[in-house]
Amino acid sequence: MADDLDDVTDDETSESSEALIAVHWREEGYYPPPAKFVAQANASDPAIREQFTEDKFPDCFTAYADLLTWFKPWDTVLDTSNAPFWKWFVGGELNASYNCVDRHLADKANKAALIWVPEPESEAHQAITYRELYVRVNEFAAVLKELGLKAGDRITFHMPMIPELPVAMLAAARLGIIHSQVFAGFSGTAAGHRIADSGSTVLVTVDGYYRSGDLLDHKVKADEAVEAAAKEGQQVDKVLVFRRYPGRYSAKTPMVEGRDVFVDDLLAAHKGEIVEPVALKATDPLFLMYTSGTTGRPKGCQHSVGGYMSYVAGTSKYYQDIHPDDTYWCMADIGWITGHSYIVYGPLSLGTTSVIYEGTPNYPDPARPWRVAKQLGVNIFHTSPTSIRMLRKVGPDEPAKYDYHFKHMTTVGEPIEPEVWRWYYQTVGKGEAVIVDTWWQTETGGFLGSTLPAIDPMKPGSCGPMALGIYATILDEDANEVPAGSGKAGNICIRNPWPGVFQTIWGQPERFVSTYYAKYNKDPKSTDWHDWPYFAGDGAVQAADGYFRILGRVDDVINVAGHRLGTKELESAALTVPEIAEAAAVPVVDDIRGRVVEMYVSLKPGLDPSPEIEAKVRDAIVTDIGKIARPKNIWIVPDMPKTRSGKIMRRVIAATSNFADTGDITTLANPEVVEKIREQVQTAKRAKGEAPRELSETELHEIKSFGAE
Ligand code: WTA
Numbered sequence: 265m266a267d268d269l270d271d272v273t274d275d276e277t278s279e280s281s282e283a284l285i286a287v288h289w290r291e292e293g294y295y296p297p298p299a300k301f302v303a304q305a306n307a308s309d310p311a312i313r314e315q316f317t318e319d320k321f322p323d324c325f326t327a328y329a330d331l332l333t334w335f336k337p338w339d340t341v342l343d344t345s346n347a348p349f350w351k352w353f354v355g356g357e358l359n360a361s362y363n364c365v366d367r368h369l370a371d372k373a374n375k376a377a378l379i380w381v382p383e384p385e386s387e388a389h390q391a392i393t394y395r396e397l398y399v400r401v402n403e404f405a406a407v408l409k410e411l412g413l414k415a416g417d418r419i420t421f422h423m424p425m426i427p428e429l430p431v432a433m434l435a436a437a438r439l440g441i442i443h444s445q446v447f448a449g450f451s452g453t454a455a456g457h458r459i460a461d462s463g464s465t466v467l468v469t470v471d472g473y474y475r476s477g478d479l480l481d482h483k484v485k486a487d488e489a490v491e492a493a494a495k496e497g498q499q500v501d502k503v504l505v506f507r508r509y510p511g512r513y514s515a516k517t518p519m520v521e522g523r524d525v526f527v528d529d530l531l532a533a534h535k536g537e538i539v540e541p542v543a544l545k546a547t548d549p550l551f552l553m554y555t556s557g558t559t560g561r562p563k564g565c566q567h568s569v570g571g572y573m574s575y576v577a578g579t580s581k582y583y584q585d586i587h588p589d590d591t592y593w594c595m596a597d598i599g600w601i602t603g604h605s606y607i608v609y610g611p612l613s614l615g616t617t618s619v620i621y622e623g624t625p626n627y628p629d630p631a632r633p634w635r636v637a638k639q640l641g642v643n644i645f646h647t648s649p650t651s652i653r654m655l656r657k658v659g660p661d662e663p664a665k666y667d668y669h670f671k672h673m674t675t676v677g678e679p680i681e682p683e684v685w686r687w688y689y690q691t692v693g694k695g696e697a698v699i700v701d702t703w704w705q706t707e708t709g710g711f712l713g714s715t716l717p718a719i720d721p722m723k724p725g726s727c728g729p730m731a732l733g734i735y736a737t738i739l740d741e742d743a744n745e746v747p748a749g750s751g752k753a754g755n756i757c758i759r760n761p762w763p764g765v766f767q768t769i770w771g772q773p774e775r776f777v778s779t780y781y782a783k784y785n786k787d788p789k790s791t792d793w794h795d796w797p798y799f800a801g802d803g804a805v806q807a808a809d810g811y812f813r814i815l816g817r818v819d820d821v822i823n824v825a826g827h828r829l830g831t832k833e834l835e836s837a838a839l840t841v842p843e844i845a846e847a848a849a850v851p852v853v854d855d856i857r858g859r860v861v862e863m864y865v866s867l868k869p870g871l872d873p874s875p876e877i878e879a880k881v882r883d884a885i886v887t888d889i890g891k892i893a894r895p896k897n898i899w900i901v902p903d904m905p906k907t908r909s910g911k912i913m914r915r916v917i918a919a920t921s922n923f924a925d926t927g928d929i930t931t932l933a934n935p936e937v938v939e940k941i942r943e944q945v946q947t948a949k950r951a952k953g954e955a956p957r958e959l960s961e962t963e964l965h966e967i968k969s970f971g972a973e
Contacts, residue, residue, distance in 0.1 A: 291807065292682050294721035295689065297698040301671050305718030307582040312716070316732040318760075324733050325352070325763050328578030329570070332613065333367050334358045335543040338570070342761060348781045348796040349768060350761040351547050352571035359541035360550055360573050361438035364612035365401055366541065368394045372588065376617045379591075380427045381636055383474035383623025389640065392427055394615070397434075399536070400427075404435035406534035407527065411466060411502060415440025415542055418552070420464040422455045422485060424448035424473035425622045428506045428527075429598050430608045432468055437550060437569075440542045444552040444564065447599030447827075448473070450890040452485035456492025458554050459500060461564055462770060464493075468527075470506040472514040476624050479508070483515035486524070504530070546570025552770050553601050555706040556830035557779065558820045564770030565601075565706050572709045573609060575764030579710040579731065580610030583700055584644060585672050585717055593619035594646035594674070595633065600827065601706040602676055605764075606646060610710070625651050630659025634666035645692070646674035649684060650825040653856045656687045663692050670697040672717060676704070677826025678858045679814055679962055685724035703727035703814045705800065706828075707780065709764025712736070712800075713812050726811040735759045736812065737797065738804055743784050749808030753815055753965065756804035757784060757797040765798065803965060816966040820914070822849065825857040829893050831914070831971070837888035838863055841880045843871050846904055850918035850970060852896060853963045860896045861885075862921045864941075866904055873900035897921075897949075901941050908933045914971030920945050922967050923956035 302308050316324045322342035329338070338356030345351075368377070376391040392400070413419060419441050423429040429445065436443040444462045446455045459467060469486045472479045483505060490500045503524045508514050510528040519526075550572055552564040580586045584606065592611050596602035598620070611618040619640060625633050625647075633655065637645065652675065655662070673693050675685070680701060689699055699722055703713035713736070715721070715728035722728070730736045738746040738754040746754035769776040782788075784797040803815035817823060820831040831849040838847035846866045851859040865881060867873065878898045885893050905916045908931070919926045920942050929935045959967065 292724045292726070294723055296721050297718050298696055300696070301585075301698045302718040304587075304671070306585050306587070307716055308718040310719050312582070312719075313732065318735055321733060321760060325574065325578075328763060329353055329356075329574040331577040331581060332358060332363050332573055338546060342793075344761070344791050344793050347791045347793065348761075348777060348785075349773070350765060350793070352568065352761075352763045353546035353574065356546040356570050357543040358546060358570055358573065359438065359544055360569055360609060361401060361405075361434045362541040363573060363577075364434055364609060365394065365398050368615045369398060372615050375588075375615075377612060378427055378430060379617060379619045379640055381619060381621045381640075383477070383621075383627055385628065390427065397431070400431045401434045401438060402538050403531050403534045403536070404431055404527075405438045405539040406537040407504070407530045408435055408439060408441060408466075409539060410530075410534070413439065413441050413466065415544065415548070416442065418442045418444060418462040418464045419466050419468065420455065420459045420462060421445040421468045422448060422450075422452075422482075422489060423468065423470055423506075423599075424475075424482065425597060425620055426470060426473060426506070426508070427620060428470065430612075430620070433551070433598075433604075433608060438539060438541045440544045440548060442549045442551060444554065445599055445604070446554065447597060447890075448482065449597075449599070449892055451887055452488025453492040453888050454890055455485060455489035457496070458562060458564070459489060459493040460496035460498035461554070461562065462552055463498060465499065465501045466504065467500050467502070468504045468506070470508055472508050474623050476627050479514055481515040481517055484517040487517060487520070490523075544569045547767070549767065551604065553604060553706050555601075556821055556828045556833055558830060558832060560830070560832040560836045561772075562830075562833070563772070563775070565766040566768050566770050567709055567764075568767050571763035571765070573613060575710045575762065576605045576610035577613040579764075580606065580614055582716065583702065583711050583714050583731065584610065584646070584674065586611055586614045586616045586644065588615045590644050591617045591619065591640055591642045592644040592646070593621070593637065593640070593642040595621060595625060595651060596646065596648065596676070601709075602646075605710050606674075625655060626658055630655055631662040631666065634663050634668060637668035637670070638666045642668060643670055644672045645670045645697075646676070648677040648826040649675055649680040650678065650857050652680070652688050652692070653684055656684065656691075657856065660687070660691065663694070669694070673697045673699050674702055675699065676702045678823055679816060680725065681960070682724035689722075689724075698722070701727045703802075703812070707766045708762075708800075709766065712758060713814070723809075723811055726807065726813045728811050730758075730812070733760075734762055738806055739784060739797070746806070748806040748810055751805065753803050753805045755783075755818060756800050756802050756812065756814070758800065759794065759797050761793050761796075761798075803969070813962075815962050818969065818972070820971050822851040822859050822861055824859055824861060824892060827892060829861065829889065833889060834861060834863065834885060834893060834895075837885045837893075838865055838881045840884050840888070841877070843867055843877050844881065845869075846912070847881075848904055848912045848914055848917060849895075850914055850921055851966065852921045853957065853959060853967070854896075861893060863895045863898045864901055864904060864917050865898060866901055899941070899945050899948075901937075901944065903934060903937045905929070905935075905938050905941070906933050907931060915968060917941065918967045918970040922959060922963075923949075924959060924964060924967050927968060
């Protein structure tokens with residue numbers, strides 16, 4: 265056990281790099297996996313690791329590819345000739361829809377593929393068997409085909425958690441149409457930017473869905489999306505509108521003649537139609553998933569059919585421990601990568617039953633998840649630290665009242681505080697369930713860091729070692745390795761390619777290379793993968809036992825409730841307000857959501873601060889991005905702290921918002937403004953009851969280095 269951090273000196277001020285901060289952390293104790301879990305696990309023999317050691321790379325990953333059904337086997341496992349655009353399973357042909365649906369008909373036709381739980385408890389659960397899923401996917405594929413869509417075209421979905429979403433994804437995948445699902449909570453404008461970026465001509469949406477007891481009008485966002493896309497020169501020809509209640513329109517927004525069509529009407533003409541799955545190349549794209557980065561333009565992460573499907577099938581089997589007879593419930597939203605990989609493609613490829621819940625976890629009360637778990641016999645449960653913190657706060661004793669039994673639980677998306685972890689383990693899992701803390705990203709397709717649940721002991725707050733076949737290293741700014749057990753943090757990098765890694769950023773190949781690979785590459789011409797470490801953009805520290813603890817982003821990205829928001833996106837939204845001259849977004853530590861956004865703005869000359877301007881900024885952000893980005897506070901300040909070259913020092917205002925030490929400000933062009941801002945912001949915060957809060961080492965690390973890149 266790594267308890268030997270005492271000799272680490274606190275000399276971060278003398279370090280050249282903000283990333284290389286010494287991180288003191290009380291080492292947590294280990295928890296062994298419960299014996300009952302181990303006895304039934306898919307991976308219970310530690311020898312599995314030997315099959316994935318570096319000398320067996322890349323062939324080791326054929327074990328994952330072999331979990332799928334291929335129409336044509338591959339010739340080359342990994343082609344590195346166009347580094348770092350890695351190609352996996354070259355020559356192979358397959359179809360994701362076939363793997364998630366058709367191939368299960370032989371022995372699982374009458375087994376539930378999906379169980380949909382509507383938010384209103386008065387509405388019954390809907391079980392959709394593999395046979396029914398097959399019928400629905402084929403019929404919707406027939407609709408897409410009729411519209412003239414074909415392999416390689418893009419289609420955008422802006423859909424909530426209803427079964428029509430996985431149906432639509434699998435129908436697109438069947439034809440090789442590249443889908444781009446935008447989180448339903450994002451605004452219409454945000455969907456429009458993504459439609460334009462991907463070049464989609466068809467948008468699929470729904471009239472309405474339930475959220476916290478309200479049937480929201482979602483169709484209105486389609487109109488905003490089409491308009492926003494048109495502004496960027498992308499015309500949407502068709503908007504396909506599912507109806508939450510088929511035959512009955514639940515939105516107030518009118519349908520647009522000639523453009524908007526009800527899907528239930530279209531489906532009527534394709535009853536029982538079968539559309540053969542297209543044999544796609546392993547390297548063909550399956551979908552785009554947009555995520556935020558350090559510029560305003562979102563990044564469409566392009567995932568492949570063969571590599572991605574292999575990786576999510578393999579990790580679902582060994583890390584989620586999915587067996588066909590499990591009832592698996594991931595509470596994430598399918599609009600994020602977690603839902604793509606670990607609600608739809610991974611679990612369905614293994615032929616299990618995947619639960620989809622429409623609403624908010626605490627509706628109508630904080631016992632809802634535990635009631636659902638009991639009613640459906642859920643035995644694998646998957647959620648985020650934000651949901652765990654929230655359920656713990658509002659219903660700490662609820663799980664004990666319900667007779668459900670999890671064998672396995674996941675946490676994903678943000679670092680989890682050890683005390684929150686322990687509540688998850690003891691109260692939600694009742695001490696019977698193993699926990700995996702899975703570290704990964706939209707870009708990585710599947711888990712990178714996690715314990716193997718039956719083999720590795722758990723350690724609260726650490727994701728554990730790297731996953732099978734993933735060789736990580738922590739590098740400082742000069743590319744020196746930061747040794748395990750040194751107590752120092754650095755940039756976590758993956759030294760090797762893996763099948764789930766994204767292929768490129770849609771339409772921005774240079775950005776793909778510069779953001780993820782250029783930092784530590786010494787020879788841009790090299791075709792040897794050893795020369796191309798993948799830069800994840802997270803700070804991390806490795807304990808002497810080899811376990812990794814992820815500290816959070818080292819770039820200008822704010823992780824709100826496990827969802828990435830780029831500061832540039834937030835700032836450009838604020839700058840659409842005519843009164844605003846400058847804007848800066850910073851993270852504030854929050855007990856429930858991990859981080860929330862605070863905005864600092866300065867006004868154009870001659871204007872005075874007012875609540876109206878604040879409201880305009882707030883509205884602009886909600887309209888442009890969505891409610892998830894709504895700032896906690898907007899501070900109208902006389903000036904921003906800046907470097908002599910004019911760059912806004914975000915770490916200084918981030919520290920101010922978090923009542924933390926602002927650090928060295930002698931290099932600023934206007935150091936005097938720092939005290940003024942602190943006075944203004946902290947006085948106002950105290951008046952609102954936002955008391956100073958002690959920050960953990962992880963939190964301090966992020967705040968002090970925010971925007972340092
Ligand atoms: C963070 C979500 C700590 C990290 C799958 C990463 C985590 C970003 C963890 C990716 C974890 C994800 N512990 N931090 N277990 N999982 N993160 O693209 O900063 O939405 O870079 O993918 O979330 O977020 P994304």
